[in-house]
Amino acid sequence: MENFVGIIQSSINDTLGSWIYLLPEISLAFIFILMIVADLFWAKRIKNLVAIIAVSGLFITILETLDQFLLIHSSAIPLFGGMIKLSVSSVWYKLLIELSGLLVMLFSLRDFQLRNTEKGGSEYFSLVLVVTIGLNFMVMAQNLLMIYLSVEFVSVCSYILAAYLTGNKRSEESGMKYALFGAVASAVMLYGMSLLYGFTGTLDITSSAFYNGLASISLMSASVALLLTLAGLFFKISAFPMQVWVPDVYEGAPTPITAFLSVAPKVAGIALLITFITAVNSTNTTTGSVFLASTESLLAVVAIVTMTIGNFSALWQTNVKRLMAYSAIGHSGFILMGVAAYSMTGQKAILFFLFVYALANIGAFLVIGYFSNVFHSEELEDYKGMGMKYPLISVAMVIFLVSLTGLPPTAGFVGKFFIFSAAVEAYMIGGNVLLLIMVIFGVVNTVVSLFYYFKIPLNLYLRKAKTEISLEKGNLLFSVIIIFLALFTLFLGIFPSKLMGLMNW
Secondary structure: OHHHHHHHHHHHHHHHHHHHHHHHHHHHHHHHHHHHHHHHHOOOOOOOHHHHHHHHHHHHHHHHHHHHHHHHOOOOEEEOOOOEEEOHHHHHHHHHHHHHHHHHHHHHHOOHHHHOOOOOOHHHHHHHHHHHHHHHHHHHEOEHHHHHHHHHHHHHHHHHHHOOOOOOHHHHHHHHHHHHHHHHHHHHHHHHHHHHHHHHOOOEOOOHHHHHHHHOOOHHHHHHHHHHHHHHHHHHOOOOOOOOOHHHHHHHOOHHHHHHHHHHHHHHHHHHHHHHHHHHOOOOOHHHHHHHHHHHHHHHHHHHHHHHHHHHHHOOOOEHHHHHHHHHHHHHHHHHHHHHHOOHHHHHHHHHHHHHHHHHHHHHHHHHHHHHHHHOOOEHHHHOOHHHHOHHHHHHHHHHHHHHHOOOOOHHHHHHHHHHHHHHHHHHHHOOHHHHHHHHHHHHHHHHHHHHHOHHHHHHHOOOOOOOOOOOOOOHHHHHHHHHHHHHHHHHHHOOHHHHOOOOO
16 A cells, blocks of 8 residues: 555656646647637737737747757656656757747738638637647657647647638648548557557557567567558658648648648657657567668658659649649658668758758748739749749749759758768668668659759749739738748758757757
8 A cells, every 4th residue: 555655646746747847838738728818808809919929929938948958958858657758859849840830820920811711810820839739749759648649639630720711622622631531540550559559568668568568579460560550650741651641631721731731740740750660679689670670671661652752743733732742742751761760860860851841841831822922823824924023032932942952052952961871871880772772762852853843933934924914012021031031041051060060969
């Protein structure tokens, strides 16, 4: 009995001591409640009140997340009995997610589709904040139950956001497709997790019981459970074979949400995938060595297929958002190259790549939203001749596309260089030929991406509009953010050490 009381007391102390490390998430939850109250009582009297609270609250949360670097130092801190873990890498991922959310919220303030929807913006900003909370827990999750809850928390809210434009058939269709594919992926992942729990007897993927339990069963049984679980994570990062939902959802969803879905869930999904792969490969037994080789080969194959499908499919697209959707699939393949490398160098390369990808991708979607506000279209045909009429915005778009391609002097070049270096390093150490093939495919796909990215500047500068169209004035807020992101993309391309030097853990 005394033993039991001691365990209860220890558990209570651990829980009470863990709350201090969740200040950003607590703040987000408090801001969410404040937004609901403000929407009920004061929103009609004060214009954009909920949006102002959301943007201000997320900015404060970013400052609190930055402060967490001082709390952690070098070692990770397990919280709530090991359900989640706060580490330097997880704080970096949280920071990137919150920055993406802040940019998207600023983007949303002036988006014509969201401003003209029947629902208004209050529910929208609340949902973006809720998704951010779920994504933060995803990057810290260390427990199968916590992984599933955080993934579903994000997914359900994302389905609503994708179908936010009431009365718009494409938006409603995108939300339905997203929900259907998400439900299937969720069911498959949950079944895989139940098998893992049955095989190991624990939900904690970092415990010795987890990887020892996997090492003690047949390789076939363990592989089935792991593949089913990985399928759910592949859905979140839009990797093969769980990427088929991406083009339709990206095209139908409001442009700010498309920008958010293309970056934030991918960041959290990659962080979670790294945690899971690291846990599976923690054992030093013979079976563990087989797992390491198997997961390395599996991720290399998935990376090859994902980037190839994404880049080659983008070649035939005429809608800018669908083109960027396939581009996002292709970049998931490039990011998986770093995960397949499975090293500390690979993890830092992934984080840097995600930062520069987020800058360029959100920037590109900001330009798409800017032009969509101007002439209410997202077809490549309508971009003809816009380069001369909107010179600064068009130059910024070219910078973003050059960065996404991976050419100097942009940050995208440095990001891809780090990814390729990590993959080559892993090949030199382990000798897995699939890693070398993956690098070759990465180079080929980079060249292929030039052809479809070039379509946009080709229409902007080298094609004339067939008819003279009446253009609306662009938005100043959009312009300022776009130009800032473009300059920062160039800055990190010239001085990558300014960011890479901070990523030491």
